[in-house]
Amino acid sequence: DTGVSQNPRHKITKRGQNVTFRCDPISEHNRLYWYRQTLGQGPEFLTYFQNEAQLEKSRLLSDRFSAERPKGSFSTLEIQRTEQGDSAMYLCASSLGAGSTEKLFFGSGTQLSVL
Amino acid sequence: AQTVTQSQPEMSVQEAETVTLSCTYDTSESDYYLFWYKQPPSRQMILVIRQEAYKQQNATENRFSVNFQKAAKSFSLKISDSQLGDAAMYFCAYTPGGSNYKLTFGKGTLLTVNP
Numbered sequence: 719d720t721g722v723s724q725n726p727r728h729k730i731t732k733r734g735q736n737v738t739f740r741c742d743p744i745s746e747h748n749r750l751y752w753y754r755q756t757l758g759q760g761p762e763f764l765t766y767f768q769n770e771a772q773l774e775k776s777r778l779l780s781d782r783f784s785a786e787r788p789k790g791s792f793s794t795l796e797i798q799r800t801e802q803g804d805s806a807m808y809l810c811a812s813s814l815g816a817g818s819t820e821k822l823f824f825g826s827g828t829q830l831s832v833l
Numbered sequence: 834a835q836t837v838t839q840s841q842p843e844m845s846v847q848e849a850e851t852v853t854l855s856c857t858y859d860t861s862e863s864d865y866y867l868f869w870y871k872q873p874p875s876r877q878m879i880l881v882i883r884q885e886a887y888k889q890q891n892a893t894e895n896r897f898s899v900n901f902q903k904a905a906k907s908f909s910l911k912i913s914d915s916q917l918g919d920a921a922m923y924f925c926a927y928t929p930g931g932s933n934y935k936l937t938f939g940k941g942t943l944l945t946v947n948p
């Protein structure tokens with residue numbers, strides 16, 4: 719098991735374009751989280767899946783953002799009509815939900831630059 | 834809303850010395866968890882140490898220990914015998930007890946270790 723994998727590692731796009739990121743969690747992890755980290759800030763929660771169900775979304779996740787986790791395996795995060803303010807690192811994390819012993823494992827993120 | 838404050842944007846320490854990173858938080862919850870995460874230049878967030886609020890005993894992990902002051906809502910990280918590999922951004926994080934790990938992070942402290 720190589721941990722949480724995120725692709726691509728970097729993405730440069732022009733304003734108005736659509737982008738999609740992929741996250742492959744640790745196998746058998748039933749929970750998957752997306753966070754966004756802007757320069758000089760800590761990560762901010764975006765959304766969370768338990769298996770294939772998206773259980774919570776932050777108000778940060780505007781209508782231009784959509785996330786999916788088909789069959790409870792990998793997840794994709796799509797941003798439509800990108801804006802310069804979307805430039806950030808998008809982090810994915812997974813865990814095997816087990817109450818007080820739950821531990822999050824993070825990927826290395828996708829760095830998005832919107833020109 | 835819960836907030837996490839790290840008042841030290843940057844800290845430095847000599848190799849083999851001890852350094853303490855500060856964190857305060859605000860919550861009205863009685864059941865919660867606190868964490869310190871390390872983010873090296875590779876960008877992957879790595880869990881350093883975790884503390885359950887209901888435990889009075891301070892958590893320790895090898896050279897890393899915390900000073901958890903629940904009444905003061907303070908959660909500092911002490912790194913003993915600092916090593917060059919400890920150089921990274923350190924983030925304090927909070928999550929309420931419950932069914933998911935929606936973390937709230939501080940802005941981070943950049944730790945430099947001088948040889």
